[in-house]
Amino acid sequence: xxxxxxxxxxxxxSKSTVSRALRGLPSVSETTTRSVQRTAERLGYIPSSSxxxxxxxxxxxxxxxxxxxxxxxxxxxxxxxxxxxxxxxxDLILYxxxxxxxDRERVFHRSILRKRVDALVVLCLVxxxxxxxxxxxxxxxxIVVGGPGPGVRHMGIDDRxxxxxxxxxxxxxxxxxxxxxxxxxxSGLNAAVPLERREGFIAALAAARIEARDEWIxxxxxxxxxGYRAMKELLSKPGPRPTAVFAASDEMAFGALAAIAQEGLxxxxxxxxxxxxxxxxxxxxxxxxxRQNPYQQGVDATRVLLAELEGRGHTESFExxxxxxxxxxxTGAPRPLDPEDSLDRVR
Amino acid sequence: xxxxxxxxxxxxxSKSTVSRALRGLPSVSETTTRSVQRTAERLGYIPSSSxxxxxxxxxxxxxxxxxxxxxxxxxxxxxxxxxxxxxxxxDLILYxxxxxxxDRERVFHRSILRKRVDALVVLCLVxxxxxxxxxxxxxxxxIVVGGPGPGVRHMGIDDRxxxxxxxxxxxxxxxxxxxxxxxxxxSGLNAAVPLERREGFIAALAAARIEARDEWIxxxxxxxxxGYRAMKELLSKPGPRPTAVFAASDEMAFGALAAIAQEGLxxxxxxxxxxxxxxxxxxxxxxxxxRQNPYQQGVDATRVLLAELEGRGHTESFExxxxxxxxxxxTGAPRPLDPEDSLDRVR
DNA sequence: GTGAAAGCGCTAACAA
DNA sequence: TTGTTAGCGCTTTCAC
Numbered sequence: 001x002x003x004x005x006x007x008x009x010x011x012x013x014s015k016s017t018v019s020r021a022l023r024g025l026p027s028v029s030e031t032t033t034r035s036v037q038r039t040a041e042r043l044g045y046i047p048s049s050s051x052x053x054x055x056x057x058x059x060x061x062x063x064x065x066x067x068x069x070x071x072x073x074x075x076x077x078x079x080x081x082x083x084x085x086x087x088x089x090x091d092l093i094l095y096x097x098x099x100x101x102x103d104r105e106r107v108f109h110r111s112i113l114r115k116r117v118d119a120l121v122v123l124c125l126v127x128x129x130x131x132x133x134x135x136x137x138x139x140x141x142x143i144v145v146g147g148p149g150p151g152v153r154h155m156g157i158d159d160r161x162x163x164x165x166x167x168x169x170x171x172x173x174x175x176x177x178x179x180x181x182x183x184x185x186x187s188g189l190n191a192a193v194p195l196e197r198r199e200g201f202i203a204a205l206a207a208a209r210i211e212a213r214d215e216w217i218x219x220x221x222x223x224x225x226x227g228y229r230a231m232k233e234l235l236s237k238p239g240p241r242p243t244a245v246f247a248a249s250d251e252m253a254f255g256a257l258a259a260i261a262q263e264g265l266x267x268x269x270x271x272x273x274x275x276x277x278x279x280x281x282x283x284x285x286x287x288x289x290x291r292q293n294p295y296q297q298g299v300d301a302t303r304v305l306l307a308e309l310e311g312r313g314h315t316e317s318f319e320x321x322x323x324x325x326x327x328x329x330x331t332g333a334p335r336p337l338d339p340e341d342s343l344d345r346v347r
Numbered sequence: 348x349x350x351x352x353x354x355x356x357x358x359x360x361s362k363s364t365v366s367r368a369l370r371g372l373p374s375v376s377e378t379t380t381r382s383v384q385r386t387a388e389r390l391g392y393i394p395s396s397s398x399x400x401x402x403x404x405x406x407x408x409x410x411x412x413x414x415x416x417x418x419x420x421x422x423x424x425x426x427x428x429x430x431x432x433x434x435x436x437x438d439l440i441l442y443x444x445x446x447x448x449x450d451r452e453r454v455f456h457r458s459i460l461r462k463r464v465d466a467l468v469v470l471c472l473v474x475x476x477x478x479x480x481x482x483x484x485x486x487x488x489x490i491v492v493g494g495p496g497p498g499v500r501h502m503g504i505d506d507r508x509x510x511x512x513x514x515x516x517x518x519x520x521x522x523x524x525x526x527x528x529x530x531x532x533x534s535g536l537n538a539a540v541p542l543e544r545r546e547g548f549i550a551a552l553a554a555a556r557i558e559a560r561d562e563w564i565x566x567x568x569x570x571x572x573x574g575y576r577a578m579k580e581l582l583s584k585p586g587p588r589p590t591a592v593f594a595a596s597d598e599m600a601f602g603a604l605a606a607i608a609q610e611g612l613x614x615x616x617x618x619x620x621x622x623x624x625x626x627x628x629x630x631x632x633x634x635x636x637x638r639q640n641p642y643q644q645g646v647d648a649t650r651v652l653l654a655e656l657e658g659r660g661h662t663e664s665f666e667x668x669x670x671x672x673x674x675x676x677x678t679g680a681p682r683p684l685d686p687e688d689s690l691d692r693v694r
Numbered sequence: 695g696t697g698a699a700a701g702c703g704c705t706a707a708c709a710a
Numbered sequence: 711t712t713g714t715t716a717g718c719g720c721t722t723t724c725a726c
Binding site: 350351352362363366367370394395397398399400401402403 | 718720721
Binding site for chain 3: 003004005015016019020023047048050051052053054055056
């Protein structure tokens with residue numbers, strides 16, 4: 001109802017001055033500013049973001065594109081982005097692909113490309129060439145968090161190194177029978193993350209001259225239940241049992257722990273488990289993990305975008321985000337094996 | 348770059364006709380419509396939501412206000428809202444209070460009340476009178492999902508009944524020593540949900556003439572770790588141990604299960620556990636629960652809002668959302684107690 | 695079925 | 711420091 005105009009009338013000033021005062025521009029006298037703000041308050045003035053957006057070409061909103069919402073990592077990054085945007089007075093528009101590849105095109109056209117947002121944070125998605133072209137054409141800042149893809153700058157940990165570090169930890173403990181619960185490329189999700197963590201796994205085994213067994217690399221889809229099923233699968237396979245498991249995410253590791261407990265096995269006595277992420281529940285559950293800080297990654301990515309929107313600098317590539325190994329009680333040395341077993345029997 | 352104007356020029360039509368054609372209004376000949384759409388495509392036309400918003404007063408965006416993001420229930424509701432909005436071509440603006448009560452005022456003023464959105468879905472928050480007044484003044488549709496508050500219509504399960512049902516299940520199994528892990532009013536969160544579930548708990552005990560023990564009602568803050576700590580606390584208390592626990596959310600129940608396992612106790616042998624929500628992980632973990640469908644609640648709430656925005660109907664109050672009891676292996680009859688114990692000893 | 699013209703509420707030169 | 715004057719890109723009467 002009340003627009004800038006009414007305030008102008010009420011204060012006897014011009015629209016422009018009111019506009020400036022409302023935005024706190026320095027070119028307005030303090031007296032005027034105060035008077036304007038008081039009247040605005042009194043009249044219950046509410047600015048129209050559409051009008052401002054139309055006039056400036058800026059929406060003061062940032063889009064966040066997520067593959068799915070229901071995942072610890074995404075939620076944490078989202079929290080970081082949100083905190084940063086809120087502090088800067090920007091709004092957050094959430095674009096969820098919802099796992100379905102189908103809607104992807106529509107999201108791209110209908111929403112993102114409608115000048116609704118000034119910039120875009122993308123979580124763990126790879127773009128096809130067409131999409132990249134469109135993004136480029138839009139000319140607004142884009143940044144990917146978590147998993148590199150071709151043609152777009154990205155921020156996140158080095159997943160290969162993370163996988164390597166996790167596996168090395170198990171090897172250093174003395175394990176040689178190590179399985180991997182990873183993920184495969186799900187519709188629209190970035191294939192890079194699971195792939196690189198697996199590569200790190202394989203590289204670490206190779207470096208220790210341990211042969212990777214194909215049947216010990218299973219898919220857990222990056223979710224709790226998937227980790228559970230994958231672990232069950234590993235345990236039900238004929239032949240020797242792995243003494244350690246590297247799960248590519250903590251959520252899958254939690255599932256694996258549940259499966260192991262359900263089979264009556266002990267951790268780390270029978271099987272050691274290590275995850276990746278640093279999920280807060282890992283503390284209670286005693287999960288050893290490669291910890292990263294997705295919240296901070298969200299914050300950092302947003303900072304970069306905001307800086308660019310304000311014309312201060314532009315960064316094309318970033319240092320990999322840090323990670324570290326958190327040793328807890330889910331990993332330990334493998335139980336002395338067959339030799340002792342036989343000894344026992346001999347006695 | 349390309350606006351409606353260029354298309355008008357390119358097709359030799361007027362801006363108005365192009366506008367109509369682009370929106371698929373019936374008052375335009377099919378030929379024209381097709382021609383316009385083709386040219387728009389060719390020119391890479393991207394509509395400006397600000398301009399449309401300014402002209403119509405509609406933003407085609409819905410705000411979603413959440414207390415925190417990092418909670419299963421909120422995420423599921425969010426998914427439901429998102430799916431529905433996407434289908435309707437609306438955008439979703441996420442307002443996260445991030446647990447902090449402090450930012451609340453800013454969120455209210457700076458963002459929500461900026462005509463950025465056409466309507467508002469609020470998750471589990473109660474408003475103070477001032478906020479309610481503002482919302483009313485805005486005159487746009489608002490609906491609360493999950494937990495009733497004064498002055499705003501709401502959609503969700505009857506939490507009191509849910510608490511009653513959960514507790515009754517334990518009582519029917521034969522339990523009389525029943526504890527409750529609930530939550531307290533956290534900054535800005537709706538006090539109603541934890542309170543009502545607890546009331547249901549107490550009512551069920553009363554109905555069975557079981558005395559509620561104050562020391563068996565503990566706070567788990569509605570998170571995994573809180574449930575874990577609360578359970579530890581219950582187990583470390585002097586005196587008799589409860590034989591069953593009603594956790595006000597599945598996430599807390601999972602924490603309780605972890606604590607019980609860590610203490611070397613068995614479920615349901617030593618302690619039965621029931622939760623509320625229907626979290627998917629409960630299936631794997633065998634958690635008995637009062638299942639509800641937050642996704643659907645999100646969908647329904649959004650439907651109501653969209654219907655109102657399109658001028659079809661207005662609903663002031665809703666049937667409570669459904670819930671049901673899912674029996675799994677975390678609940679069972681209590682172990683025959685002291686009497687047998689003594690008998691054993693006598694023999 | 696199409697066009698002309700008048701805004702929607704704000705910002706941003708340019709003057710004063 | 712303030713006011714004047716044009717728009718920003720679209721929608722929407724009202725004519726034709």
